[in-house]
Amino acid sequence: MCRLRIDWLVRHLLGVLAVVAGGLVVVVIFSLLQGAWPAINSGLLGHFFSDPNWQPGSVRDPQYGLVPMLAGSFLVTVAAALIATPLGVAGAVFHHFYAPRQIAKWNLRAMELLAGMPAVVLGFWGLTVVVPAIARIEPPGQSLLAAALVLALMILPIIALTTQAALAAVPLSQVQAAAGLGIGRAGTILKIALPMARRGIGAGVLLALARAIGETLVVVMLCGNIAQIPGSLFDPIRPVTSTIALEMGYATASHKSLLYAAGLILVLVVGLLVGWLSFRKNLDHDAVN
Amino acid sequence: MKNVTLSTSSTNPASSGTAISIRDLSISYGDFEAIKDVNLEIEAGSVTALVGPSGCGKSSFLHALNRLTDLVPTCRVAGSVCFGEGEAIYGRGIDVLALRRKVGMVFQKPNPFPQSIRRNFEIPLREHGVPKKEVSGIIEQCLRDVGLWEEVRDRLDRSAMKLSGGQQQRLCIARALALDPKVILFDEPCSALDPITSSVVEDHIAALRERVTVVIVTHNLAQARRISDRIAVFWIRDGVGTIVEKGVTAEVFANPQDASARCYLEGVCG
Amino acid sequence: MASSFLTPSTTKTRRAQIGDWLIGGAGALASFVTLGALTWLLFDLIRLGLPHLSFEFLTGDMKSAGREGGIGPIIISTLLILGCCLLSAIPLGVGCALWLSEYVQRGSRVARAITGGVDLLASVPSIVFGLFGMTFFCQFLGLGFSILSGGLTLTCMVLPILVRTTLSAMNALPPDLRPAAGALGLTKATMLGQILLPAALPGIMIGITLGVGRALAETAALLFTSGYATRWPETIHDSGRAISVHIYDLAMNIPNGGEKASASALVLLLMIFAVNLVATLLADRWLKTRSLS
Numbered sequence: 001m002c003r004l005r006i007d008w009l010v011r012h013l014l015g016v017l018a019v020v021a022g023g024l025v026v027v028v029i030f031s032l033l034q035g036a037w038p039a040i041n042s043g044l045l046g047h048f049f050s051d052p053n054w055q056p057g058s059v060r061d062p063q064y065g066l067v068p069m070l071a072g073s074f075l076v077t078v079a080a081a082l083i084a085t086p087l088g089v090a091g092a093v094f095h096h097f098y099a100p101r102q103i104a105k106w107n108l109r110a111m112e113l114l115a116g117m118p119a120v121v122l123g124f125w126g127l128t129v130v131v132p133a134i135a136r137i138e139p140p141g142q143s144l145l146a147a148a149l150v151l152a153l154m155i156l157p158i159i160a161l162t163t164q165a166a167l168a169a170v171p172l173s174q175v176q177a178a179a180g181l182g183i184g185r186a187g188t189i190l191k192i193a194l195p196m197a198r199r200g201i202g203a204g205v206l207l208a209l210a211r212a213i214g215e216t217l218v219v220v221m222l223c224g225n226i227a228q229i230p231g232s233l234f235d236p237i238r239p240v241t242s243t244i245a246l247e248m249g250y251a252t253a254s255h256k257s258l259l260y261a262a263g264l265i266l267v268l269v270v271g272l273l274v275g276w277l278s279f280r281k282n283l284d285h286d287a288v289n
Numbered sequence: 290m291k292n293v294t295l296s297t298s299s300t301n302p303a304s305s306g307t308a309i310s311i312r313d314l315s316i317s318y319g320d321f322e323a324i325k326d327v328n329l330e331i332e333a334g335s336v337t338a339l340v341g342p343s344g345c346g347k348s349s350f351l352h353a354l355n356r357l358t359d360l361v362p363t364c365r366v367a368g369s370v371c372f373g374e375g376e377a378i379y380g381r382g383i384d385v386l387a388l389r390r391k392v393g394m395v396f397q398k399p400n401p402f403p404q405s406i407r408r409n410f411e412i413p414l415r416e417h418g419v420p421k422k423e424v425s426g427i428i429e430q431c432l433r434d435v436g437l438w439e440e441v442r443d444r445l446d447r448s449a450m451k452l453s454g455g456q457q458q459r460l461c462i463a464r465a466l467a468l469d470p471k472v473i474l475f476d477e478p479c480s481a482l483d484p485i486t487s488s489v490v491e492d493h494i495a496a497l498r499e500r501v502t503v504v505i506v507t508h509n510l511a512q513a514r515r516i517s518d519r520i521a522v523f524w525i526r527d528g529v530g531t532i533v534e535k536g537v538t539a540e541v542f543a544n545p546q547d548a549s550a551r552c553y554l555e556g557v558c559g
Numbered sequence: 560m561a562s563s564f565l566t567p568s569t570t571k572t573r574r575a576q577i578g579d580w581l582i583g584g585a586g587a588l589a590s591f592v593t594l595g596a597l598t599w600l601l602f603d604l605i606r607l608g609l610p611h612l613s614f615e616f617l618t619g620d621m622k623s624a625g626r627e628g629g630i631g632p633i634i635i636s637t638l639l640i641l642g643c644c645l646l647s648a649i650p651l652g653v654g655c656a657l658w659l660s661e662y663v664q665r666g667s668r669v670a671r672a673i674t675g676g677v678d679l680l681a682s683v684p685s686i687v688f689g690l691f692g693m694t695f696f697c698q699f700l701g702l703g704f705s706i707l708s709g710g711l712t713l714t715c716m717v718l719p720i721l722v723r724t725t726l727s728a729m730n731a732l733p734p735d736l737r738p739a740a741g742a743l744g745l746t747k748a749t750m751l752g753q754i755l756l757p758a759a760l761p762g763i764m765i766g767i768t769l770g771v772g773r774a775l776a777e778t779a780a781l782l783f784t785s786g787y788a789t790r791w792p793e794t795i796h797d798s799g800r801a802i803s804v805h806i807y808d809l810a811m812n813i814p815n816g817g818e819k820a821s822a823s824a825l826v827l828l829l830m831i832f833a834v835n836l837v838a839t840l841l842a843d844r845w846l847k848t849r850s851l852s
Contacts, residue, residue, distance in 0.1 A: 003748075006748050007747055007748045010748040010751065011747070014655075015658055015662065017654030017658065018655040018663075018673055019673070020651060021652065021673065021677055021718055021722060022677055023676060024676070025680040026676065028687075028688070028691045028695075031691050031699075035694055086589070087589045088589075088593075090590075091589040091590040094587050094589065094590050095586075095590065097583075098586055099590075107594070110593075110594050114593070114597050117597075117600075117776070118775070118778070118806075119778065119779075120776075120804075120806045120807050121600075121806065121827065121828070123807075124806055124820055124821075125599075125603060125604070127810055127811075129600075129603060153593075153597075160593070173398060174403075176357065176360070176396060176400065177396065177402065177461070179357055179360055180357060180389060180394035181389065181390075181413040182385075182389030182468065183412065184386050184416070184579060185582075185583075186578035186579045186581070187578070189582060191412045214684025214685065216686040216779040221810060241684060241686050241779075244686050245689075249783070260690060263686070263690050266684050267683050267684070267687055270683070271679060271682050274679075278678065418574075
């Protein structure tokens with residue numbers, strides 16, 4: 001009798017835990033909405049897209065244009081992806097098809113190490129090495145380029161590891177078929193393995209993009225923190241994440257609610273990316289079945 | 290038996306099969322010896338069947354003939370394999386890719402590339418430098434050779450994976466034929482197919498006689514009897530695979546000399 | 560002359576060779592650049608920070624805004640934040656996954672809703688979690704800037720990792736375990752506790768390690784939740800600075816903080832490494848005891 005009682009308890013306890021875990025995101029979004037409500041209510045949100053600059057604290061000429069920062073987020077993410085994708089894919093191809101076993105093992109370890117590297121450490125290194133190097137070419141050094149380079153380093157393991165897994169998933173029968181037809185390594189990679197790994201690589205890139213858009217530390221340390229649409233790679237920028245991180249500390253009430261709204265926009269964008277990703281995965285699943 | 294059409298190019302003597310001479314072939318994977326000191330002479334243009342229970346090294350032997358064993362890092366091959374006028378394929382400076390063009394292979398489980406039927410031909414043909422304008426003609430010819438042309442002529446740009454198992458396997462044979470090989474190796478090509486499809490594929494393999502040299506590994510003794518000119522029986526001796534009986538198929542089946550071979554061929558064991 | 564069997568077309572062979580070299584070269588270059596950057600980073604950290612690593616550094620008080628002294632209080636705060644995080648995240652994450660795995664139909668609405676909620680949680684950027692934590696834990700629940708607030712905020716970030724890895728650990732269990740338990744008349748709770756969980760433990764441990772690594776590395780979510788204090792924390796209600804936040808502060812706000820920042824970064828990396836090591840050893844030991852008995 002006691003056993004059944006315990007069984008009932010365990011079942012319901014676990015159920016409660018599951019509901020809390022699943023419902024947490026609802027609490028988060030609700031909380032954000034609550035914080036953003038004053039901004040939404042007062043119609044300030046429209047200013048996100050109509051005002052040219054971001055000067056919410058200014059008394060004389062308060063402006064709430066989010067566009068420069070959205071541009072900053074977008075540009076640094078795309079730039080990082082453009083750097084990281086070829087490096088990651090090429091590195092994975094080398095790891096899977098060319099590297100001798102010992103080197104491949106260490107390569108994998110190194111990639112996993114890089115994947116676990118805290119963003120703050122990467123940002124710190126960027127500050128001490130990358131920024132001065134760029135400053136030598138064109139001051140001030142803290143710029144779109146600096147942030148993009150280190151951000152690329154941060155997201156590269158995601159792309160490399162997913163590409164590596166996608167290449168490993170190419171069935172041996174295909175590699176044998178190609179070999180049996182006298183197709184060399186380069187031909188096998190370009191015409192058979194990479195096309196088959198396309199979906200996996202795409203998923204990795206999407207994941208990397210989602211990670212990059214949401215990244216705060218690396219960009220706040222390296223981007224120069226000037227909310228503007230950059231004219232060149234060497235100009236400072238300020239992505240949305242940096243704005244929230246920097247201004248949260250001293251923002252006044254209405255300013256703060258704008259930051260909450262910006263946060264919600266971030267959640268929306270990343271949520272869409274990740275949603276697209278799982279949509280693709282479900283498509284794959286149905287296609288296979 | 291189904292009527293099988295042969296391409297007119299099969300009467301071209303230049304594309305007839307090549308003889309293979311295997312001497313003292315031993316294959317090992319790390320510490321594991323798969324086969325040891327195997328000798329076999331394969332006649333040009335003949336169909337040779339390799340039979341025997343599982344695990345006797347037949348597939349390893351076959352894979353050594355087009356150096357597909359190179360794909361396995363731990364595999365060591367000793368002895369010699371010579372094609373035609375005594376050209377050894379193991380040694381320094383051998384162009385393995387050219388070898389595999391001359392020696393094609395069809396695998397147990399059909400493995401077309403997950404792309405269109407056309408691409409399945411284009412990729413190997415272009416890799417081997419065949420001019421673009423010849424590709425379509427070769428595709429049609431080879432698909433006719435395996436009796437697929439009428440079935441797929443309208444869907445060449447659709448995925449090869451949508452074909453049935455038997456069609457896929459015939460596609461793989463056609464794909465191997467497209468490179469105009471002198472030898473085609475078949476590794477149990479019908480074992481993944483149902484009996485009816487199996488017999489269709491078998492007929493196409495038999496029709497390749499004279500045009501190419503065929504070496505076929507099969508578990509189906511009746512099939513071996515039907516289509517092969519010569520046969521080699523593999524068995525495990527002293528823990529290692531080796532050939533225990535070989536010769537003209539009809540003679541070997543009628544009068545096997547080796548006790549294990551007799552036992553196997555009569556269906557009593559193995 | 561009789562045509563030889565193996566006549567290769569020399570131009571084609573050369574083309575194939577060149578292609579192979581190009582791709583291999585590009586790949587090797589890419590790997591080299593990546594690994595080079597990583598090595599450079601580690602080298603710099605060691606060069607700047609290793610001289611400062613000492614027992615006094617690890618246990619001493621902070622002085623002069625971090626330019627001197629040690630990071631003792633910070634290490635303690637970090638461990639406390641981690642502890643709070645794990646104490647809430649593990650029951651929630653593992654419990655949720657167990658419920659989804661054993662008590663609910665695979666594709667049912669409830670299962671999909673909860674999985675969807677957890678997945679959505681995973682896509683929230685860390686700074687937004689910081690906003691949430693500040694509003695919910697610090698203000699609404701009245702916990703203020705404290706280690707507890709920081710730990711609970713980190714729970715939200717670590718939760719999806721735990722749920723996902725526990726779920727795959729449960730899915731990877733041999734399928735005949737459950738019918739075997741059922742045939743012996745065990746209750747679900749017993750089966751779960753005595754058979755399934757122990758078998759899935761290595762996988763779950765890996766998930767916890769991943770979560771801990773993530774929590775240790777996290778900075779943005781802690782900026783406005785756990786506070787900046789650098790004294791020795793006395794309770795979890797005290798404000799405390801995590802080591803990642805400390806590195807950020809030294810790097811951005813303190814001139815000449817570079818060397819101490821490097822040293823702190825080394826400590827952080829060592830902590831992450833140590834966690835990985837412990838988890839691997841635990842998993843191995845557990846597997847050994849199970850197979851012996």
